[in-house]
Amino acid sequence: MAKIIYGVSGQGFGHSTRSQEVLRHLTQAGHQVLVFTYGQAIFFLADEFEVFEVPGLGLSYKNNKLVYWRTIFVGLRQLINQSRHAHQIWKKFRQFNPDLVITDFEPLSAYLAKLNRRPLISLDNQHQLTNTVIDVPKKYQKDFLMDRLIIRSLVWGANKYLVTSFFTTPIKKKNTFLFSPIVRQEVRALQASIGEYILVYQNSNFKYLVPVLKTLNYQFVVFGMNLDKPEGNIIFKNYDSRDWLNYLAGCRAIIGTAGLSLISEALYLGKPYLAVPIKKQVEQVINAVYLRKMGFGDYTYKLTREIFADFIDQEATFRENLSILKQADNQEILAKLDEVITELVVD
Secondary structure: OOEEEEEEOOOOOHHHHHHHHHHHHHHHOOOEEEEEEOOHHHHHHOOOOOEEEOOOOOOOEOOOEEOHHHHHHHHHHHHHHHHHHHHHHHHHHHHHOOOEEEEEOOHHHHHHHHHOOOOEEEEEOOOHHHHEOOOOOHHHHHHHHHHHHHHHHHOOOOOEEEEEOOOOOOEOOOOEEEEOOOOOHHHHOOOOOOOOEEEEEOOOOOOOHHHHHHOOOOEEEEEOOOOOEEEOOEEEEOOOHHHHHHHHHHOOEEEEOOOHHHHHHHHHOOOOEEEOOOEOOHHHHHHHHHHHHOOOEEEOOOOOHHHHHHHHHOHHHHHHHHHOOOOOOHHHHHHHHHHHHHHHOOO
């Protein structure tokens, strides 16, 4: 059995939910695991696993748009403020003395693996942009190149890259392997049904959605606004895991950002998806483009009554396409991870 440091990005919940499934698998297999993470991931993972807090980088948004300069400024300020903990982090790494490091787009654990000459496994979805051939619309090429540069600067030089995605792209690096998204146990256990309401998940500041939703003759359940009350045709809900899963299982369709985690869960449950990708965050733009291309939903940068009506008109087609989608299988990537750990760790 191996001693593993597992770095998890604390930005959003997508990295946390994916890592939770992998961490459960690793601990059940008898590996000793220490999680390096920050932000929201601490609260998500600390009850179940041994967690050590490290400095982390977050993304900054304004009007549903990624702001590069603010992201860099805030990130540098965070790192400077927390640099006084560098000795403690280094000491923790050396005391734990891992046999290898796994990172879900958490750069510090990857950097420490390189400094201490430990094998490194990258398990994320970001490296699909750098290690495979992706069809990117021409107008997004500049942002695509910027994203690739950022990804390569944060996590690089891994021995193996295990990449998750709901769409397939040709691999261009021999040490890269592409898998279906990891869907958490709680979602896999749900019994999906088609209710009357549409589930809305909003973050990154697109409050303009609410006035639009109020003009539509449909019922909506909205998470992400720190409200908990009914208001006309909208029920606002504070985030609660059990509530969220219940509404996810019973919704008619979903409107949300174009992050991999929620799209993957929606597709697994057969829910048509209207994506509102965050501008300048090319990973989300690409997810939205492929979502439309595969016929599982549509996307827009600004929801209007007309766009919503068009989405509803295509709902039956989206649902039919989803009905023949091959369901994600967590075991495939977990088996590959076991194989790679055995290959990289010498007893």
